[in-house]
Amino acid sequence: MSGYAHPEVLVTTDWVDQHGGDGGVRVVEVDVDTGSYDEGHVPGAIGWAWDSQLCDTLVRDILPKDRFEKLLGDSGISRDTTVVLYGDNNNWFAAWAFWQLKIYGHPDVRLMNGGRVKWLSEGRELSLDAPEVTPTAYSGSEPDLSIRAFLDQVREASGSGAADMVDVRSPAEFSGEILAPPGLPETCQRGGHVPGARNIPWGKACAEDGTFKSAGALRELYAAEGISGDKPIVAYCRIGERSSHSWFVLKYLLGYEGVSNYDGSWTEWGNLVGAPVERGA
Amino acid sequence: MKAESFSVTELELAGWPVRITSYRIGETWHAKADNVSPGANIARAKADGREQAEAKVIERASARLGATRRRSHG
Numbered sequence: 001m002s003g004y005a006h007p008e009v010l011v012t013t014d015w016v017d018q019h020g021g022d023g024g025v026r027v028v029e030v031d032v033d034t035g036s037y038d039e040g041h042v043p044g045a046i047g048w049a050w051d052s053q054l055c056d057t058l059v060r061d062i063l064p065k066d067r068f069e070k071l072l073g074d075s076g077i078s079r080d081t082t083v084v085l086y087g088d089n090n091n092w093f094a095a096w097a098f099w100q101l102k103i104y105g106h107p108d109v110r111l112m113n114g115g116r117v118k119w120l121s122e123g124r125e126l127s128l129d130a131p132e133v134t135p136t137a138y139s140g141s142e143p144d145l146s147i148r149a150f151l152d153q154v155r156e157a158s159g160s161g162a163a164d165m166v167d168v169r170s171p172a173e174f175s176g177e178i179l180a181p182p183g184l185p186e187t188c189q190r191g192g193h194v195p196g197a198r199n200i201p202w203g204k205a206c207a208e209d210g211t212f213k214s215a216g217a218l219r220e221l222y223a224a225e226g227i228s229g230d231k232p233i234v235a236y237c238r239i240g241e242r243s244s245h246s247w248f249v250l251k252y253l254l255g256y257e258g259v260s261n262y263d264g265s266w267t268e269w270g271n272l273v274g275a276p277v278e279r280g281a
Numbered sequence: 282m283k284a285e286s287f288s289v290t291e292l293e294l295a296g297w298p299v300r301i302t303s304y305r306i307g308e309t310w311h312a313k314a315d316n317v318s319p320g321a322n323i324a325r326a327k328a329d330g331r332e333q334a335e336a337k338v339i340e341r342a343s344a345r346l347g348a349t350r351r352r353s354h355g
Contacts, residue, residue, distance in 0.1 A: 033313070033322045033325060035325065039311055040284070040306045040307075089315070089321065089322065121284070123287070124283065125282065125283060127282070177353075178350070178351060178352070179352075180349075181319050182297040182349045183297070183314075183316050183321070183342060184349075191352060201319060
């Protein structure tokens with residue numbers, strides 16, 4: 001697909017139409033709007049709710065390993081299952097799920113290019129039925145934290161310039177004009193961005209139909225802001241899901257090394273006492 | 282069952298660009314509003330007709346967008 005470094009991590013809606021029901025394939029819908037699955041979904045797909053099933057609901061954190069293993073086991077997924085993820089908002093939380101599956105080492109995870117809206121707009125078949133699932137005893141790997149950035153690493157990167165920081169929020173969030181996307185609750189005390197970060201909104205990686213732009217166009221997009229993969233890259237947004245999308249682009253479509261997702265994102269940095277903040281474009 | 286009569290329109294509500302997506306699944310019309318930049322869903326509605334679903338979603342989105350404050354940092 002379009003010269004991507006790892007084209008095997010993307011499938012088309014056509015592919016899902018033809019192979020979504022194959023043995024060894026599990027299609028999973030993960031939406032921002034968790035009610036979307038119940039409106040109608042890809043036949044045979046199961047649904048995961050990002051706000052209750054893909055995070056620790058007590059401590060702010062990703063799923064702990066035992067709960068991750070239970071979720072995948074309950075979903076009928078084995079280590080050799082091909083997991084195909086898709087969702088609304090051009091796969092925001094599908095990419096978040098992809099990132100967690102890679103943290104726990106699932107070998108074959110793919111995104112359906114264009115996500116839920118492409119499936120709907122193409123008039124493809126929808127189902128209201130949740131499929132019957134035979135549970136498995138899933139065993140994940142120890143977490144690969146090289147693809148996850150924590151606060152101390154971001155502080156170090158911001159201060160030393162040893163890594164490129166990419167803020168994938170909208171320009172108005174980046175500049176500090178607004179504290180959250182329009183219409184959503186404000187969840188931080190200060191507006192602005194991590195000093196030194198470049199603003200490359202996640203949506204610039206997508207074409208009009210929601211699919212990813214070509215590798216050449218993506219490379220140009222990031223290079224125009226000085227991001228060329230010559231040093232580690234940390235992507236962040238507000239809560240870590242939009243930056244999962246950009247992390248996916250940088251790591252898998254462009255093949256850059258040392259790309260991590262700072263899921264603490266602005267809701268962590270923008271609430272820290274004493275953290276330096278830059279404002280403006 | 283399929284999504285039919287899929288439609289996307291853009292308009293401005295409470296000073297913010299908004300994208301309204303509507304379609305019919307079975308006998309039900311669905312409408313969603315997102316905030317274009319960054320594209321997050323801010324309201325959804327369903328009704329027996331497209332106009333009713335879109336009117337509901339516009340009302341809900343307007344209420345949410347009206348609460349968003351712009352800050353100036355002089």
